[in-house]
Amino acid sequence: MEFPKENFSEWYQEVLESAELVDNRYPVKGMLVWRPNGFKIRKYVTDLLRELLEETGHQEVLFPTLIPETALNKEGEHIRGFGSEVYWITHGGETPLDVKLALRPTSETAMYPMFALWIRSHADLPLRVFQIVSVFRYETKHTRPLIRVREVSTFKEAHCALKTEEEAEKEMRIIDGVYKAFWDELGIPFVRVQRPSWDKFAGADKTIAYDTIMPTGRTLQIATSHRLSQKFSEVFDVKYEDENGEQKLAYLTSHGISERAIAALVGIHGDNRGLVLPPRFAPVQVVIVPILYKGKENQVMEKAMEVYEKLKYNWRVELDDSDSNPGDKFYYWELRGVPIRIEIGPRDVENGVVTLARRDTKEKTQVKMEELEDKINRLAEEIHNNIAKRARDEFLSKVVTARSIDEIKDADNKPGIIKAPLCENWEECGKAVQDQINKEFRGIDLDDAPDGEKCVVCGKPAKYYGIWSNAY
Amino acid sequence: MEFPKENFSEWYQEVLESAELVDNRYPVKGMLVWRPNGFKIRKYVTDLLRELLEETGHQEVLFPTLIPETALNKEGEHIRGFGSEVYWITHGGETPLDVKLALRPTSETAMYPMFALWIRSHADLPLRVFQIVSVFRYETKHTRPLIRVREVSTFKEAHCALKTEEEAEKEMRIIDGVYKAFWDELGIPFVRVQRPSWDKFAGADKTIAYDTIMPTGRTLQIATSHRLSQKFSEVFDVKYEDENGEQKLAYLTSHGISERAIAALVGIHGDNRGLVLPPRFAPVQVVIVPILYKGKENQVMEKAMEVYEKLKYNWRVELDDSDSNPGDKFYYWELRGVPIRIEIGPRDVENGVVTLARRDTKEKTQVKMEELEDKINRLAEEIHNNIAKRARDEFLSKVVTARSIDEIKDADNKPGIIKAPLCENWEECGKAVQDQINKEFRGIDLDDAPDGEKCVVCGKPAKYYGIWSNAY
Numbered sequence: 001m002e003f004p005k006e007n008f009s010e011w012y013q014e015v016l017e018s019a020e021l022v023d024n025r026y027p028v029k030g031m032l033v034w035r036p037n038g039f040k041i042r043k044y045v046t047d048l049l050r051e052l053l054e055e056t057g058h059q060e061v062l063f064p065t066l067i068p069e070t071a072l073n074k075e076g077e078h079i080r081g082f083g084s085e086v087y088w089i090t091h092g093g094e095t096p097l098d099v100k101l102a103l104r105p106t107s108e109t110a111m112y113p114m115f116a117l118w119i120r121s122h123a124d125l126p127l128r129v130f131q132i133v134s135v136f137r138y139e140t141k142h143t144r145p146l147i148r149v150r151e152v153s154t155f156k157e158a159h160c161a162l163k164t165e166e167e168a169e170k171e172m173r174i175i176d177g178v179y180k181a182f183w184d185e186l187g188i189p190f191v192r193v194q195r196p197s198w199d200k201f202a203g204a205d206k207t208i209a210y211d212t213i214m215p216t217g218r219t220l221q222i223a224t225s226h227r228l229s230q231k232f233s234e235v236f237d238v239k240y241e242d243e244n245g246e247q248k249l250a251y252l253t254s255h256g257i258s259e260r261a262i263a264a265l266v267g268i269h270g271d272n273r274g275l276v277l278p279p280r281f282a283p284v285q286v287v288i289v290p291i292l293y294k295g296k297e298n299q300v301m302e303k304a305m306e307v308y309e310k311l312k313y314n315w316r317v318e319l320d321d322s323d324s325n326p327g328d329k330f331y332y333w334e335l336r337g338v339p340i341r342i343e344i345g346p347r348d349v350e351n352g353v354v355t356l357a358r359r360d361t362k363e364k365t366q367v368k369m370e371e372l373e374d375k376i377n378r379l380a381e382e383i384h385n386n387i388a389k390r391a392r393d394e395f396l397s398k399v400v401t402a403r404s405i406d407e408i409k410d411a412d413n414k415p416g417i418i419k420a421p422l423c424e425n426w427e428e429c430g431k432a433v434q435d436q437i438n439k440e441f442r443g444i445d446l447d448d449a450p451d452g453e454k455c456v457v458c459g460k461p462a463k464y465y466g467i468w469s470n471a472y
Numbered sequence: 473m474e475f476p477k478e479n480f481s482e483w484y485q486e487v488l489e490s491a492e493l494v495d496n497r498y499p500v501k502g503m504l505v506w507r508p509n510g511f512k513i514r515k516y517v518t519d520l521l522r523e524l525l526e527e528t529g530h531q532e533v534l535f536p537t538l539i540p541e542t543a544l545n546k547e548g549e550h551i552r553g554f555g556s557e558v559y560w561i562t563h564g565g566e567t568p569l570d571v572k573l574a575l576r577p578t579s580e581t582a583m584y585p586m587f588a589l590w591i592r593s594h595a596d597l598p599l600r601v602f603q604i605v606s607v608f609r610y611e612t613k614h615t616r617p618l619i620r621v622r623e624v625s626t627f628k629e630a631h632c633a634l635k636t637e638e639e640a641e642k643e644m645r646i647i648d649g650v651y652k653a654f655w656d657e658l659g660i661p662f663v664r665v666q667r668p669s670w671d672k673f674a675g676a677d678k679t680i681a682y683d684t685i686m687p688t689g690r691t692l693q694i695a696t697s698h699r700l701s702q703k704f705s706e707v708f709d710v711k712y713e714d715e716n717g718e719q720k721l722a723y724l725t726s727h728g729i730s731e732r733a734i735a736a737l738v739g740i741h742g743d744n745r746g747l748v749l750p751p752r753f754a755p756v757q758v759v760i761v762p763i764l765y766k767g768k769e770n771q772v773m774e775k776a777m778e779v780y781e782k783l784k785y786n787w788r789v790e791l792d793d794s795d796s797n798p799g800d801k802f803y804y805w806e807l808r809g810v811p812i813r814i815e816i817g818p819r820d821v822e823n824g825v826v827t828l829a830r831r832d833t834k835e836k837t838q839v840k841m842e843e844l845e846d847k848i849n850r851l852a853e854e855i856h857n858n859i860a861k862r863a864r865d866e867f868l869s870k871v872v873t874a875r876s877i878d879e880i881k882d883a884d885n886k887p888g889i890i891k892a893p894l895c896e897n898w899e900e901c902g903k904a905v906q907d908q909i910n911k912e913f914r915g916i917d918l919d920d921a922p923d924g925e926k927c928v929v930c931g932k933p934a935k936y937y938g939i940w941s942n943a944y
Contacts, residue, residue: 025589026582027540028573033586036531036601043532059508060515064623065537065575065606066559068499084565089575092610093556101500103537103561110498114505117497129508134537138564151536 002272008215012267016145019275019336021266030143030150037336038262040283042154045261046132048185048280049156052178058128058158063110065134066101071109074235078109081202085137103136108203108228108254111159112236119250121241122163126171130158130255146263147220147472154259161238161250168227168251172208175225175255179210182257183222187278187388188212188264189395190222191417193443193467196427201254205229211442211469213398214267217415219442219469222260228252268391275337276360278387279380286317286376287333291326291345303349307342310373334359339383340376360386401465405436405456408468412437417469419445421462423455430466432457439468474744480687484739488617491747491808493738502615502622509808510734512755514626517733518604520657520752521628524650530600530630535582537606541572543581546707550581553674557609575608580675580700580726583631584708591722593713594635598643602630602727618735619692619944626731633710633722640699640723644680647697647727651682654729655694659750659860660684660736661867662694663889665915665939668899673726677701683914683941685870686739689887691914691941694732700724740863747809748832750859751852758789758848759805763798763817775821779814782845806831811855812848832858873937877908877928880940884909889941891917893934895927902938904929911940 003018005011016022021038034042050060066089073079087103090096104110111129119127135155139148158175162168176192183190190210200207204226211219232238233249242248269276279285290304301321308319318338320329326343333341343355343364353366356375360383367375398416402408411418418439422429426444433456434441444464453462475490477483488494493510506514522532538561545551559575562568576582583601591599607627611620630647634640648664655662662682672679673696682695704710705721714720741748751757762776773793780791790810792801798815805813815827815836825838828847832855839847870888874880883890890911894901898916905928906913916936925934 023586023589025586026536027543027585028536028538031536031538033536034534036533039532039534042534060511061508062506062511062514062625064498064500064503064505064625065608066500066503066623071499086565087561087573088563089559090562091560093558095610101559113499114495114497117495136537138567151538153534153536 003270003274005215005270005272008267011270013145015266015270015274015335021262022145024145028150030139030148032145032149034153037283041262041265041277041281042259044281044283045186045265046154046156049132049182049257052181053130053158056128056174056178057126058130058160061129061131062133063104063107063114063131065104067104067107067110069100069102071113072102074109075203075232077231078203082106082137085139087136087138104133105137106135106155106254106256107131107133107157108159108232108252109236112232112238112252115159115161115250115252116237116239119161119238119240122243125161125163125240125250126167127161128158128171129160130156132156144472146259146266149259152258154262156257158255160253160255161233162253163240163242163248163250165229165251168229168253171253172225172227175253176208179223179225179255179257182261183210184388185278185280186261186265187384187391188222188261188268189388189392191399191467192446194446195443196430196441199443201226203228203231205231208446209443211417211467211471212264212268213395213416213469214264214472217398217470219417219471220260220264220267221471222264223255223257225255226253228254268394269387270337273331274335276387277337277339278384279339280384282337282339283316284318284333284336284338285315285380286311286340286342287329287338288317288319288342288344289326289329289333290319290321291343293346296346296349299349300344300346303354304344307344307354307369307372311376314373315376330357340379358383360390403453403456405433408433408437408456412439417467419448419465419467420456421450421453422464422466423458423460424463425455425458425460426464426466429455429457430468433466433468437468439470442467442469442471475742475746477687477742477744480739483742485617487738487742487746487807493734494617496617500622502611502620504617504621506625509755513737513749513753514731514734516753516755517658517737518626518628521604521654521729524653525602525628525630528600528646528650529598530602530632533601533603534605535576535579535586535603537576538573539576539579539582541574543585544574546581547675547704549703550675554578554609557611559608559610576605577609578607578627578726578728579603579605579629580631580704580724581708584704584710584724587631587633587722587724588709588711591633591710591712594715597633597635597712597722598639599633600630600643601632602628604628616944618731618738621731624730626734628729630727632725632727633705634725635712635714635720635722637701637723640701640725643725644697644699647725648680651695651697651727651729654733655682656860657750657752658733658737659856659863660694660733660740661860661864663871663939664918666918667915668902668913671915673698675700675703677703680918681915683889683939683943684736684740685867685888685941686736686944689870689942691889691943692732692736693943694736695727695729697727698725700726740866741859742809745803746807748859749809749811750856751811752856754809754811755788756790756805756808756810757787757852758783758812758814759801759810760789760791760814760816761798761801761805762791762793763815765818768818768821771821772816772818775826776816779816779826779841779844783848786845787848802829812851830855832862875925875928877905880905880909880928884911889939891920891937891939892928893922893925894936894938895930895932896935897930897932898936898938901927901929902940905938905940909940911942914939914941914943
């Protein structure tokens with residue numbers, strides 16, 4: 001069973017389905033079913049996000065799925081941005097509703113009326129909450145599982161209310177820290193980009209996005225962070241009384257990550273045999289496959305049980321004692337991305353060893369029983385690091401730094417990201433480049449800056465690196 | 473701060489709001505916001521349910537929120553039962569949808585088309601899945617937070633596909649075991665009732681419901697379990713190939729618990745000071761309140777820190793070092809239902825003791841520092857048992873067993889449940905009683921049976937105890 005990854009789109013659909021992560025045959029376009037195996041990965045991913053957000057003082061809440069039309073329409077830019085994608089509920093049973101209800105496309109307009117009730121004084125700030133919920137977008141573009149869907153069923157949205165612009169900026173950096181830690185654990189490389197004004201979140205003052213590169217070379221936006229300033233607090237009356245008794249508008253920020261995290265995990269790490277999962281996110285972390293020979297079954301099964309008992313407290317371990325032959329079992333668990341396989345045959349039993357096979361490199365090593373647990377601990381870390389490094393190398397190989405329009409044009413037909421110096425006036429010059437190539441201007445890299453270079457468009461001193469790519 | 477529980481409806485709204493569990497001011501009727509404190513309780517409750525279901529081999533999945541009209545309408549009884557309560561989505565942006573989409577009122581008609589794809593042979597059965605999601609009902613009755621809502625945001629629905637009727641019956645018993653364990657942990661007493669045919673789940677062959685009694689004396693249905701037999705499998709073509717190569721229809725069951733679990737937890741255990749929580753479900757299990765006197769602040773705070781450090785690994789513990797006075801702190805944490813309070817004053821420090829106050833009985837005891845952890849372990853268990861026993865006693869005091877129509881009529885104006893013997897023909901005789909009283913016939917008690925008694929209506933030998941009550 002091979003899944004040729006060169007043909008990524010097919011590979012992706014095949015692997016999602018064969019590894020039983022999701023089922024895309026649900027009879028509503030762009031909405032899919034999370035099967036048990038996929039749900040577990042989703043859970044480990046959201047657990048990590050919860051943990052990181054709670055560590056930084058964000059509290060989990062749950063808001064209704066529906067937003068009254070009146071609230072959704074309150075902020076002009078916001079509704080202009082989302083209006084054409086909103087699902088509208090018009091009837092309860094046969095009864096027409098007084099006010100149409102929208103399935104939330106995102107929850108700013110659901111949350112901020114409540115923030116206005118909760119916040120009285122400066123002592124109530126900062127207010128930091130998050131929820132992990134479904135949001136809905138009536139996508140007119142081609143849908144694709146976990147990447148472009150109509151029900152985003154794993155939307156983590158954090159929303160913060162702060163006293164000052166400086167605190168809002170600080171909050172943006174706190175979330176950067178959370179997101180960096182999150183993507184590092186997933187082993188997903190990214191470039192952190194400030195979007196140009198025409199590509200901001202509807203209603204935001206500034207949008208930072210995290211883009212990774214999928215195997216096709218197209219970028220995938222995997223996280224966003226928006227400084228909303230006081231626009232929403234004005235229309236929803238989110239005010240606090242400051243230390244001097246004055247009423248002031250709060251500054252708001254919002255921050256999102258969706259199931260694209262899992263699309264990236266699947267798409268970037270996987271190989272021709274299927275999923276490759278960092279151990280932390282693997283539903284099964286260690287699988288034990290007994291290699292049975294006639295007359296030696298008992299010895300081998302006994303040893304397999306012993307290994308299982310030894311490992312089960314610290315690892316999600318499975319002993320595959322089904323009737324399939326070892327080769328089929330290998331394929332089955334490889335497809336599912338189990339990081340470590342333990343093979344135990346009669347000779348291993350005699351020699352007091354077991355064989356460990358790594359999913360990421362396919363390397364096999366023999367290890368003495370007494371060293372098994374140590375070795376697995378080390379191996380799990382090595383596997384994580386190797387997967388992350390491999391992804392990083394692959395990512396870097398798809399970033400071309402260009403120093404002139406000609407170099408940009410040369411790189412235009414290569415898959416991946418073009419990076420080139422831009423002046424202070426980066427929106428205009430970035431757009432001017434876009435107009436001459438097939439890739440789209442995504443914004444400026446926030447983690448790297450040119451030194452002594454010149455803008456590829458106007459020749460003025462460069463201040464930023466612009467980023468161009470084709471995006472999902 | 474006192475919340476007189478005699479006036480239960482007001483008490484309930486007050487406590488939900490003051491303890492910051494939920495906010496009922498969200499601008500859509502019957503939909504509310506879970507605030508951080510309430511969300512935590514919700515999480516401990518759903519975690520327990522997950523744990524119990526996973527132990528019995530049920531796997532978590534996630535299905536879309538929307539069901540196409542065509543699928544929802546497929547089973548006649550089902551749509552007749554839910555049709556008038558369904559929220560309909562008719563538009564995506566400005567575009568009318570080809571097929572109207574329903575916000576799921578429950579997921580049978582979403583899941584079973586997928587079951588039909590997943591199930592091929594008898595080896596694929598039993599199939600046992602569950603999800604914890606929002607379901608939506610356009611309630612025309614008076615809404616009430618967590619009890620009767622339009623977005624049920626904590627709906628655990630388990631769905632099982634089985635080979636035979638016997639296996640379906642066995643599954644019903646497995647779920648009974650899960651539910652019993654669940655309600656025992658919550659300390660919520662119940663009566664397990666088979667509903668009469670006119671009060672079954674729409675499309676079910678048999679419905680078992682769990683009813684508890686709220687402080688008003690009205691019963692609250694807190695769990696359901698439905699044997700759906702082959703009705704849904706027929707319309708959705710859920711078939712398997714049996715051992716002999718024959719195609720057979722699967723037997724289906726479904727099982728639900730909602731946020732009414734939390735309504736019961738709040739309403740049944742709470743007292744005039746607010747929430748009383750079993751330790752397992754308390755966001756804060758132990759609160760430390762230092763009693764500061766001038767000149768002794770450092771000693772006391774040091775000891776308080778020491779206690780905090782000692783307990784934090786095994787308990788969710790909070791050290792309240794705010795500026796409020798101890799009395800206000802006591803009220804604050806009592807309102808939130810913190811099971812154990814530790815008070816530390818200068819004299820306690822001198823004597824090497826701390827004072828423990830129980831939330832449930834308000835008793836205080838002094839305990840030596842070296843015995844603190846042991847004592848807290850024991851106390852937590854005692855508190856759980858005491859709360860559960862108190863609820864059980866209260867429940868039993870509200871059940872009247874009547875042996876004649878006259879006795880039933882006497883009990884009719886008392887709050888709570890009337891229980892009386894009925895013959896084999898229980899639906900008809902139970903209904904005949906209902907026609908003469910104000911309470912409603914809920915069905916028959918599945919965990920108790922009369923011995924040598926006579927049906928209160930027809931005088932034939934009694935086989936069941938009927939249950940009558942006013943229900944939420």
